[in-house]
Amino acid sequence: MHSEARYAVVTGANKGIGFETAKQLATHGITVILTARDEKRGLDATSMIHSMCLPNVVFHQLDVLDPVSIQSLAGFIKDKFGRLDILVRSIFLYLEIGLFFPFHASSFHLFVF
Numbered sequence: 001m002h003s004e005a006r007y008a009v010v011t012g013a014n015k016g017i018g019f020e021t022a023k024q025l026a027t028h029g030i031t032v033i034l035t036a037r038d039e040k041r042g043l044d045a046t047s048m049i050h051s052m053c054l055p056n057v058v059f060h061q062l063d064v065l066d067p068v069s070i071q072s073l074a075g076f077i078k079d080k081f082g083r084l085d086i087l088v089r090s091i092f093l094y095l096e097i098g099l100f101f102p103f104h105a106s107s108f109h110l111f112v113f
Helices: 016-027 039-050 067-080 105-111
Strands: 007-010 031-036 057-061 086-088 092-094 100-102
Touching: 007 016, 007 067, 016 031, 016 039, 016 086, 031 039, 031 067, 039 057, 057 067
Parallel strands: 007 031, 007 086, 031 057
Antiparallel strands: 092 100
């Protein structure tokens, strides 16, 4: 592993601000783990970034409301990269009552290695 390599996770990166953030991080040489709840959309977004000659993006499915999914991502990061340098939380949850609120960062406690 190259000592200067940096690794980032971008949640909700299959579109919008998350996608653009993942693309910009990759442009700066950071290895990006692009995550999305929908696997097809996540893989499509990853392919789109690869088509821009940015091969340093990998996809991992993530449902931030599922502890098993979070643990799977944490294990993937630990096994493949050994650490995480950057976490970009680009998701919002919608309550049935119609209110938007930011996802609470404490839900990512499983990212601590």
